[in-house]
Amino acid sequence: MTELRTLKVALLGCGNVGAQVARILIEDADALAARTGARLQLSGIAVRNVNAKRDVELPQELFTTDAETLVKDADLVIELMGGIEPARTLILSALRNGACVVTGNKALLAQDGPTLYEEADKAGVQLSYEAAVAGAIPILRPIRDSLAGDRITRVLGIVNGTTNFILDQMDSTGAQFADALAEAQRLGYAEADPTADVEGHDAAAKAAILASLSFHTRFALENVHCEGITSVSAADIAAAKDAGFVIKLLAIAEKLTDSDGGEGVSVRVHPTLLPREHPLAAVRGAFNAVFIEAENAGELMFYGQGAGGTPTASAVLGDLVSAARRLVLGGPGRTETTTGHVPALPIDSATTSYYIGLDVADQPGVLARIAQLFAEHGVSIEIMRQTIHRDAESNVESAELRIVTHRASEAALAATVEAVKGLDVINSVTSVLRVEGV
Numbered sequence: 001m002t003e004l005r006t007l008k009v010a011l012l013g014c015g016n017v018g019a020q021v022a023r024i025l026i027e028d029a030d031a032l033a034a035r036t037g038a039r040l041q042l043s044g045i046a047v048r049n050v051n052a053k054r055d056v057e058l059p060q061e062l063f064t065t066d067a068e069t070l071v072k073d074a075d076l077v078i079e080l081m082g083g084i085e086p087a088r089t090l091i092l093s094a095l096r097n098g099a100c101v102v103t104g105n106k107a108l109l110a111q112d113g114p115t116l117y118e119e120a121d122k123a124g125v126q127l128s129y130e131a132a133v134a135g136a137i138p139i140l141r142p143i144r145d146s147l148a149g150d151r152i153t154r155v156l157g158i159v160n161g162t163t164n165f166i167l168d169q170m171d172s173t174g175a176q177f178a179d180a181l182a183e184a185q186r187l188g189y190a191e192a193d194p195t196a197d198v199e200g201h202d203a204a205a206k207a208a209i210l211a212s213l214s215f216h217t218r219f220a221l222e223n224v225h226c227e228g229i230t231s232v233s234a235a236d237i238a239a240a241k242d243a244g245f246v247i248k249l250l251a252i253a254e255k256l257t258d259s260d261g262g263e264g265v266s267v268r269v270h271p272t273l274l275p276r277e278h279p280l281a282a283v284r285g286a287f288n289a290v291f292i293e294a295e296n297a298g299e300l301m302f303y304g305q306g307a308g309g310t311p312t313a314s315a316v317l318g319d320l321v322s323a324a325r326r327l328v329l330g331g332p333g334r335t336e337t338t339t340g341h342v343p344a345l346p347i348d349s350a351t352t353s354y355y356i357g358l359d360v361a362d363q364p365g366v367l368a369r370i371a372q373l374f375a376e377h378g379v380s381i382e383i384m385r386q387t388i389h390r391d392a393e394s395n396v397e398s399a400e401l402r403i404v405t406h407r408a409s410e411a412a413l414a415a416t417v418e419a420v421k422g423l424d425v426i427n428s429v430t431s432v433l434r435v436e437g438v
Contacts, residue, residue: 004033007324008043010074010099012067012090013081017104017131018045019056020313021078026058032317036324044070046081055309072097076323078316079103088112095119095127100323102316104131110205110221113212126326128319133206134159134288136311137304138318143213147294152214154254154293156436159206161286161306162190162197163229163249167271168284170237171246177232189286189307199228200249200269207251210290211267214253215342223344225268232271236431239357243385243402245273246281250436256345264345271433273355278437348411353382353438356417357430358401362388366399366425373423377416380406382438398427404435 011022025032025042033039045058046067064070067090071077077094079101081087087105094101096119103109109116109132120127130140134157143152158164162184169180181198184190196202204226211219229249240247250272257263274281279301283289288306293299305311360366367384374381383404388397405413417432 004037004039005328006039006041007036007075007327008073009040009076009078009320010043010070010094011045012071012077012079012087014045014047014054014058014063015080015082016055016309017312017316018078018080019054019058020309021080021316022058022062023056024313024317032321036321037328038324040076040320040324043074046070068093071099074099075327076320077101078320079105080316081105082107084108084111088116091116091127092119095123095125098123098125100126100128100327102128102131102319102323104129104312104316106132106202106205106209110208110224113209113220114218117218126323128323129209130319131312131315133209134290134302135161135304135306135308136314137288137290137302137306138315139290139302140209140213141318141322142300142302143210143292147292147297150297151295152255152292153295155210155214155252155290156280157203157206157210157251157290158248158280158283158288159210159251159290159306160197160200160203160249161288162194163200163203164283164288164306165189165286166198167229167232167237167247167249170232170234171241174234174238176234177230198230200226201228203249203251203269207253207267207269210251211253211265214292215255215265217265217342219253219265219267219344223267225266225270225347227270229271232433233431236357236433239402239431240273240355240433243355243383243404244276245355245435246276247271247433248274248280248283250274250280252436254350255342256349256351264343264349266345266347266350268347268350273433273435274437280437348409348414350410351407352410352413353407353435354379354403354405354413354417355431355433355435356401356403356405356420357432358403358420359427359430360399360401361425361427362397362399363425367401369423369425370401370403370420373419374403374405374416377419378412379408379416382406400430404438 050063204224289303
């Protein structure tokens with residue numbers, strides 16, 4: 001029987017995901033060796049505090065605070081520390097030393113991914129990051145490999161479990177945002193400081209990664225238009241529900257063509273109304289899903305757990321096995337393809353539909369004036385619904401209008417909303433949200 005080669009694996013970070021990765025490497029060593037053709041030896045785990053209490057019991061002798069030395073002696077490096085530094089420096093060191101790297105660091109990839117990709121190319125090693133986008137869902141490899149012969153035109157993703165849980169709670173129970181957030185924190189879906197999630201920053205980093213792979217052009221975080229969910233109210237949720245929609249925080253990347261035939265890509269994250277029959281509308285709780293539209297494959301959806309130690313560890317181990325096989329078989333590392341140089345477009349260039357809630361005076365001619373204003377801005381109304389309200393104290397009637405537009409440029413829609421605000425029959429604009437899937 002041929003003796004298997006041993007590959008040294010350095011693990012940087014031992015949090016919720018890192019601890020599960022270490023456990024699987026130890027417990028499933030024989031199975032992983034059979035799949036890769038090499039023994040994957042966990043040579044050490046770099047942490048800040050070697051004595052910290054951890055949920056998974058691991059051999060104490062594996063822990064070290066000397067990450068630099070651990071990386072220099074490794075064939076494969078798994079980075080699960082998070083943050084920009086020292087993760088960036090350690091990954092660059094590993095790549096330059098000829099080690100393949102697996103990371104789940106979406107923030108670093110979105111901020112400085114091109115530098116890391118270039119270093120991997122120079123060294124001829126593999127840089128993999130399946131765990132950076134949607135936890136256990138295999139999405140990056142299908143985009144990079146399975147759809148390599150196709151042309152992706154659009155990607156829509158629910159890629160943040162915290163915000164999906166909050167919005168789902170608001171939709172199913174009628175809870176206010178603050179109460180739904182508190183419940184997410186109680187259950188461990190949201191951090192004590194939920195800013196990165198609820199303001200959309202986490203989803204924006206993932207959107208940049210998805211766009212880069214889908215359109216073969218390197219997009220950074222600065223190319224992503226980002227809006228969070230903190231302004232979404234229970235009233236917005238209820239109004240959307242009444243109109244047959246559900247609100248989701250979507251990461252969207254789509255190829256657009258301007259009037260001169262030039263192509264560009266719009267990458268954005270914002271709360272979005274979806275028809276309840278859309279596949280993404282059924283994604284509940286803290287789950288994630290990515291919906292892809294391609295010229296030949298048509299519509300595809302990938303669904304699963306988007307967070308958690310064990311599910312995310314599955315994605316990390318998938319990348320590790322792929323990289324180990326590459327080392328066993330030889331040849332250059334597989335990286336993303338950046339054959340295109342499609343420009344990132346500002347949000348004004350996007351085409352979308354709007355849902356607009358208006359509180360208006362209940363008097364003749366109001367609907368006609370509003371419709372005329374929309375027409376003057378080149379925006380077509382698809383749905384208009386009116387509900388009459390009477391103030392209990394003043395006994396004055398007002399009307400609530402809910403308008404859904406046909407698709408138009410973001411610039412035209414934004415200008416229309418501003419013009420509507422100036423009408424003397426408008427008491428207030430109660431909500432403005434983008435709509436997809438109609």
